[in-house]
Amino acid sequence: MRSFSFHPGPRLLAGDGQSETLADLLPPGPVLFVTDEQLVGLGLIDKAREALIESGREVVLFDEVEADPSRQTVETAVDTGRSAQVASVVGFGGGSPMDVAKLAAYLLGSGDNLDEVWGVDVAKGQRLPLVLVPTTAGTGSEATPISVITCEGGVKLAVNARPLTADWAVLDAQLTVGLPRSVTAATGIDAIVHAVEAYTSARLKNPISDALAREALRLLSENLLTACTEPANIAAREAMLLGAHLAGAAFSNAPVAGVHALAYPLGGLHHLPHGVSNALMLRHVLQHNAEAARDHYAELAPIVVPQCESGGSQARAALLINRLDQLVAESGIATRLRDYGIDIAEAPLLAREAMKQKRLLVNNPCEITEYDAQRLYEAAW
Numbered sequence: 001m002r003s004f005s006f007h008p009g010p011r012l013l014a015g016d017g018q019s020e021t022l023a024d025l026l027p028p029g030p031v032l033f034v035t036d037e038q039l040v041g042l043g044l045i046d047k048a049r050e051a052l053i054e055s056g057r058e059v060v061l062f063d064e065v066e067a068d069p070s071r072q073t074v075e076t077a078v079d080t081g082r083s084a085q086v087a088s089v090v091g092f093g094g095g096s097p098m099d100v101a102k103l104a105a106y107l108l109g110s111g112d113n114l115d116e117v118w119g120v121d122v123a124k125g126q127r128l129p130l131v132l133v134p135t136t137a138g139t140g141s142e143a144t145p146i147s148v149i150t151c152e153g154g155v156k157l158a159v160n161a162r163p164l165t166a167d168w169a170v171l172d173a174q175l176t177v178g179l180p181r182s183v184t185a186a187t188g189i190d191a192i193v194h195a196v197e198a199y200t201s202a203r204l205k206n207p208i209s210d211a212l213a214r215e216a217l218r219l220l221s222e223n224l225l226t227a228c229t230e231p232a233n234i235a236a237r238e239a240m241l242l243g244a245h246l247a248g249a250a251f252s253n254a255p256v257a258g259v260h261a262l263a264y265p266l267g268g269l270h271h272l273p274h275g276v277s278n279a280l281m282l283r284h285v286l287q288h289n290a291e292a293a294r295d296h297y298a299e300l301a302p303i304v305v306p307q308c309e310s311g312g313s314q315a316r317a318a319l320l321i322n323r324l325d326q327l328v329a330e331s332g333i334a335t336r337l338r339d340y341g342i343d344i345a346e347a348p349l350l351a352r353e354a355m356k357q358k359r360l361l362v363n364n365p366c367e368i369t370e371y372d373a374q375r376l377y378e379a380a381w
């Protein structure tokens, strides 16, 4: 067997109503509860917050997280937690609040500054106790040691280090039932991209990530459209949440690549939702990769197109790409850059920005040059 390492994620607690058991997972003392205003307004945090208060804990609410959170938001969350001398942190929401919560727990616990810890395995300090509760399905952020922050000029930077791994992830699909169709679709596609890119990750692909990615892709591809069309279908919602978590565990160890690298500038510069950015670039990057990743794509094809055991690897790879593209379209996501007011003349700038994501591009099955990226953005326009 080729040598590899694998880091398991947080301990997992799953099932209805589990988000109300947070008090059992946290030490005594004030809790920094990181979420966003919309979730507060929807009442989604109420049961969890009330349970913490009933347990005798002060809940210090930080609900200022925006989509694709900024450095400033992280620093404000840290200031809030430091002022209240919190003993633990809860991240409750989609990837945006969870990423802020991870960094707040780390920076409060270690005393490091954010600018000291960007990159892979730079953060080596201690963090505060941390529990993550995802409400989208999803980034899988609750499973990863990663936080992605949008910095000056729209450049997305990441902290990717084991201390950011939460103590617990709590999967409570009831929290995702109210996801609007557009968010269900975008976050579901993001999870599918995590699974596919982990399976073809050039440097760190490994048997455990492969197994997680395959099961994630099965759960996600079988349930995405049901979750979109039947939002109250709890079985579909559970499958999506578990699939997103497994995909997060997969890419934590076999990192994402070209689709994400080209998606980031669309989020950073145009504030497109993260999942939409991935959906826009998915078909084009997979087609670019098709020759280099043909065998791996062919191995994944029967998961999303069950009757395709026959046919050569090239044909099955094409079936995978076409089926995923069909899922994006049927989920209702508009799939052209022009649909979001982006001018084709921006392709060179977007390509230059994508090239900054070298830590992602090195995981792609084949090279993506700046010219390739420009061409892919033009194809996506």
Ligand SMILES: NC(=O)c1ccc[n+]([C@@H]2O[C@H](COP(=O)([O-])OP(=O)(O)OC[C@H]3O[C@@H](n4cnc5c(N)ncnc54)[C@H](O)[C@@H]3O)[C@@H](O)[C@H]2O)c1
Residues within 6 Å of the ligand: 036, 038, 039, 042, 044, 066, 067, 068, 069, 093, 094, 095, 096, 097, 099, 135, 136, 138, 139, 140, 141, 144, 146, 147, 148, 175, 176, 177, 178, 179, 180, 183, 187, 190, 274, 275
């Ligand atoms: N750390 C990681 O491993 C990782 C992985 C992928 C993406 N990300 C990051 O995650 C962010 C995107 O996260 P996201 O796609 O989950 O979206 P998000 O957290 O930005 O939320 C998107 C919108 O959906 C709303 N929402 C969330 N849950 C809801 C619910 N249950 N019902 C109704 N509305 C709900 C939010 O209020 C928000 O308005 C990006 O910053 C991306 O870079 C991180």
Ligand SMILES: CCCCCCO
Residues within 6 Å of the ligand: 146, 148, 158, 160, 256, 260, 359
């Ligand atoms: C190191 C960057 C990892 C990216 C996570 C998916 O958005």
